[in-house]
């Protein structure tokens with residue numbers, strides 16, 4: 001989380017809008033565990049990239065969207081290049097789990113083949 005905080009202090013909103021979708025930012029409003037929620041979503045995007053076997057040079061940050069369902073459960077929606085990589089690998093769905101507490105945010109992802 002410290003890395004993300006430092007990057008945001010340096011690059012500000014430009015970085016936020018490059019990394020996160022409007023929906024992700026809406027789940028992390030100021031005063032609602034914002035740094036933790038953003039760090040968890042950043043970690044989730046990285047975990048999804050790894051589950052697809054690519055890094056951030058392979059797919060863009062915005063092509064992996066972490067949505068939140070009405071129960072609070074995070075779901076993954078792939079767009080553009082990330083969707084294409086998943087299709088090529090026969091991946092139908094990617095599951096994620098997030099946790100954050102204090103200065104720590106962790107995410108894991110599992111890609112499921114058809």
Ligand SMILES: CC(C)(COP(=O)(O)OP(=O)(O)OC[C@H]1O[C@@H](n2cnc3c(N)ncnc32)[C@H](O)[C@@H]1OP(=O)(O)O)[C@@H](O)C(=O)NCCC(=O)NCCS
Nearest residue numbers: 027036037038040068070071072073074097098099100101
């Ligand atoms: C959901 C729960 C396991 C989260 O654990 P926690 O110790 O409070 O918090 P953690 O940091 O470990 O996890 C937080 C993340 O859990 C995830 N989460 C929340 N609800 C979830 C659910 N129903 N299913 C799967 N993941 C969920 C979210 O990604 C959340 O991150 P976010 O707030 O940034 O979106 C816990 O709050 C719980 O069991 N609550 C009781 C059930 C409940 O309140 N359900 C919601 C309404 S039906």
